[in-house]
Amino acid sequence: MRIDIITCLPKLLEGPFSDSILKRAQEKKLVEIHVHDLRAYSTHKQRSIDDYAYGGGAGMVLQIEPIAAAIEDLKSKRTYDEVIYMSPDGEQFTQTLANQLALKGNLLILCGHYKGVDERVRQHYITKEISIGDYVISGGELAAAVVTDAIVRLLPGVLSDETSALTDSYQDGLLAPPVYSRPAEFKGLKVPDVLLSGHAANIEKWRFEQAVKRTEERRPDLLKKE
Known part of the structure; x- marks a missing residue:
């Protein structure tokens, strides 16, 4: 399995993926986890990726241009089974959904931030939206780490006891x-x-x-x- 994660805060994901079960799964080459900095796809000199919302209102919005560029770049290199957006109003993440995603080959996860992403991203690039609960956190990074952990521990060979995940x-x-x-x-x-x-x-x-x-x-x- 390969999981690619697009985020504007890549350092926030260094800890969760560099220790314990997720670290060992990568060392055993049972999964590849790649974190991509959204700012690398910005065309602005200051590498900005957000702007004010049309119509006014509080908060900034992640722009469609850098997100589209990132997704299109990654999709040009491989086929993804799902392009997932971590969102408070997405489908509730459950063990059943984790089981289903663990059967996939390639997953691409987009982490939201600020007031969210331009709606056109959700309409034209995203195949599944996932929420880890009925609450709001500062961004989708920690939610993406939760989903990744829940999926990876189900992969054959990741846990030392193969039956452990089945009795959770x-x-x-x-x-x-x-x-x-x-x-x-x-x-x-x-x-x-x-x-x-x-x-x-x-x-x-x-x-x-x-x-x-x-x-x-x-x-x-x-x-x-x-």
């Missing part, structure tokens, strides 16, 4: 059950006996029941989707 919360429409580790008792706090029993069927039954219980308590809306 939301994969089966439920929250994950409680987990425990050594010691079996700490200051009177004990691990449930069933987990120490070695009885696989009983353990799986307990985990499923606990997942349902936790989902009912914390995210009953997930059960209503069934």
Whole structure:
């Protein structure tokens, strides 16, 4: 897989992609992540990429010209399965969507900033818009990092335990059950006996029941989707 990200703040993405799972995935050549500076496509001497909105109003707007130039340049070199715009009013990002995107080959992500991008970009260049939640952050960079992380960890070979990602919360429409580790008792706090029993069927039954219980308590809306 290859993921290209267009941003006006490339340094903001250096940290998330240079450590932990994402770093190891790139070192193992299971994914390529390339960050492109939108200002490199500006035709202005000051490398400006934004301007005032037509009709007035607060805030600046990312202009269509540098964005179009960046997207067209990247698309001239490879075919993208999706050109994604990170937007507060996009499709809600879910585990199901992460699973779908993990099956793609090439993804291009555009990070919004300021009051957003010129609407013509969304109409003519973007194939999918994604939101990570019903709130607004300063730009699309952190949202793009969240989406990238969620996708990459699903790729075969990225996690040392191949089944780990398949047992995460939301994969089966439920929250994950409680987990425990050594010691079996700490200051009177004990691990449930069933987990120490070695009885696989009983353990799986307990985990499923606990997942349902936790989902009912914390995210009953997930059960209503069934």
